[in-house]
Amino acid sequence: MNCLGIESTAHTFGIAVVSDKEKILSNEKEVFTTSSGGMIPNKVAEHHKRVCDSVLKKALEKANVKIEEIGLISYSHGPGLSPALVVGKDFAKSLALNHKKNIIGVNHCIAHLTIGTLVTPAKDPVYLYVSGVNTQVIALAGGKFRIFGETLDIGLGNALDKFGREAGLGFPAGPVIEKLALEGKYIELPYTVKGMDVSFAGLVTKTKQLLEKGEKVEDLCYSIQETCFAMLAEVSERAMAHCEKNELLLIGGVGANKRLIEMLEKMCSERNAKFYSVPLEYAGDQAAMIAWQGILEFNAGKRISEIDIYPYERVDDVDVIWQQSKLEL
Ligand code: ATP
Numbered sequence: 422m423n424c425l426g427i428e429s430t431a432h433t434f435g436i437a438v439v440s441d442k443e444k445i446l447s448n449e450k451e452v453f454t455t456s457s458g459g460m461i462p463n464k465v466a467e468h469h470k471r472v473c474d475s476v477l478k479k480a481l482e483k484a485n486v487k488i489e490e491i492g493l494i495s496y497s498h499g500p501g502l503s504p505a506l507v508v509g510k511d512f513a514k515s516l517a518l519n520h521k522k523n524i525i526g527v528n529h530c531i532a533h534l535t536i537g538t539l540v541t542p543a544k545d546p547v548y549l550y551v552s553g554v555n556t557q558v559i560a561l562a563g564g565k566f567r568i569f570g571e572t573l574d575i576g577l578g579n580a581l582d583k584f585g586r587e588a589g590l591g592f593p594a595g596p597v598i599e600k601l602a603l604e605g606k607y608i609e610l611p612y613t614v615k616g617m618d619v620s621f622a623g624l625v626t627k628t629k630q631l632l633e634k635g636e637k638v639e640d641l642c643y644s645i646q647e648t649c650f651a652m653l654a655e656v657s658e659r660a661m662a663h664c665e666k667n668e669l670l671l672i673g674g675v676g677a678n679k680r681l682i683e684m685l686e687k688m689c690s691e692r693n694a695k696f697y698s699v700p701l702e703y704a705g706d707q708a709a710m711i712a713w714q715g716i717l718e719f720n721a722g723k724r725i726s727e728i729d730i731y732p733y734e735r736v737d738d739v740d741v742i743w744q745q746s747k748l749e750l
């Protein structure tokens with residue numbers, strides 16, 4: 422069976438074709454961008470409406486599959502921006518009705534996790550999910566993905582981008598901060614770990630003050646990285662100990678950062694655990710993960726009674742009824 426996946430939770434509108442023989446046949450996307458990096462939900466939705474037909478055409482052509490050869494349509498039903506979610510849901514619904522296909526809605530964040538175990542050797546890891554909006558430490562326990570720790574305010578990517586805006590580094594700031602940090606030295610910043618949770622807002626405010634005082638941007642970049650990444654390493658390590666898991670899987674856009682990878686690798690090797698990070702192509706938002714999650718849930722017997730969106734659904738709202746499996750890329 423081939424599944425056509427549709428992603429539209431935020432800035433990315435993506436369509437992919439994935440076969441249940443665990444092969445990704447195509448993975449096309451168009452990304453809404455602005456110079457400021459801001460996202461007005463209705464503008465994002467307009468963008469997605471404009472590009473949906475052409476992305477579909479490209480995804481089918483690239484996969485060399487006709488719409489008749491699609492057995493299942495899977496769309497991301499949340500969490501995300503409602504107007505953007507509606508575009509994906511309506512597009513999925515019209516394709517399913519017009520071509521008489523099965524349809525299923527899946528959780529976007531869970532799809533990030535399961536594509537990670539599909540494309541890396543990780544079997545049952547603790548997941549460190551660090552994107553723009555999300556910073557969560559997650560693990561499968563008792564039939565659900567449980568959030569063991571998370572940010573109490575903003576996601577790390579957004580924190581880096583906020584600092585970047587103040588320092589005039591452009592958007593997204595993460596990669597620029599990574600580069601400038603190579604020239605920096607350490608200045609103490611607020612290190613905030615509360616139980617298993619972390620917080621970045623106070624640190625961002627502090628760096629703004631230090632910028633105004635004339636501290637070097639390079640030093641601030643270095644210190645933000647060292648402080649925030651150490652906080653993440655600490656809570657990830659504690660989650661691994663608590664859940665008795667010996668693998669860590671890094672997911673999300675901030676996972677591109679080499680210093681973060683280095684610190685997590687060191688922490689894992691010190692406790693004899695394996696560290697994996699998701700290849701860039703599958704680390705950010707894309708539709709292959711939505712198609713794959715659709716296949717997993719459909720094959721496990723899930724059927725939906727309503728074609729709807731769930732803008733606030735969390736990973737621990739969903740029962741894990743499927744078995745993980747592997748893909749040789
Ligand atoms: P979400 O999936 O939560 O909606 P998103 O789609 O914005 O958020 P991603 O695309 O996963 O998130 O990640 C984008 C974030 O990753 C940005 O905040 C960006 O600054 C950050 N980022 C990208 N590359 C790096 C890097 N090399 N180092 C640090 N941060 C990075």
Ligand code: FE2
Binds near residue numbers: 529533552705706
């Ligand atoms: Fe995402």
